[in-house]
Amino acid sequence: MEFNITESIQILTKTPSVISNLLKDLPETWIKTNEGVDTWSPYDVVGHLIHGEKTDWIPRALIILGENEDKAFVPFDRFAQLKNSSSRTLKQLLAEFEELRTENIQKLQALSIDEQTLERKGIHPEFGEVTLKQLLATWVVHDLGHINQITRVMAKNYKIEVGPWTKYLAILRDKK
């Protein structure tokens, strides 16, 4: 499938409500349990998504499309949310994510992206030249990947309780 900006915005717009729907009102154990050492809980994932809204997707799109000739991206810290052990509730994090995402979608729409704009380039610290289209497609897949992760982390809470049915539940064997 080819990248489509309208469809991508549709999916990006859905993410905060999908995640909020999945997690809201669940007890702390479902929110804070992870898959073991160096893995993330649903709570950590929401913190990571917030950090992406602040430092990754739109800031990088603006580097690509801005006047400045230096097109180098600032490296994205994929573990930032783990360093700031936060005292905020999940509810507060979900509200912040939704607010930031709404603002960022508005900024994205204001860029009036067309086929030509999508081919403009920035410099990724590891990959070198990348296009705006690749950045935006990655944003969509990154969202879906973290919804995927949240459902997997949650499912594993009942790994033992399903008994013999584990045989037909591939999600319980999926790795981090």
Add this chain to the structure above:
Amino acid sequence: MEFNITESIQILTKTPSVISNLLKDLPETWIKTNEGVDTWSPYDVVGHLIHGEKTDWIPRALIILGENEDKAFVPFDRFAQLKNSSSRTLKQLLAEFEELRTENIQKLQALSIDEQTLERKGIHPEFGEVTLKQLLATWVVHDLGHINQITRVMAKNYKIEVGPWTKYLAILRDKK
């Protein structure tokens, strides 16, 4: 984590709105694309979930808790939705799933399940004796597994479009 009936009902109640939220208003291509031969599209998954509401979870719970001495489950056809090539829209399927799930949660609540009830048994066609607790834990994990699958199938639509970022997007390499 130990099985908890209240928390399980919370999660089971969320599923129709989570899936509807993920899929509604998306173009046909996002709904009907699958991962290749013998894999399911998001549309197929919703059909499968409907079939489970009709023939699997609550019917089996009622066999376990009912008066009848024969505790053998009817085998569940995991591919039923593929046989009835349906002309129904996704919107109709989502509405049917939500309606059936609401009814089934009401039936589940009416069973007033306690610790003792959870240990009662039925006979699975392949596994032999299974408990009501295992059946209900499986229902929860099965839901989460299919939300997980839908996000993975969707993400793979942009497998090529993400360019070099594929390296950091494990969801694009996850198997069916």
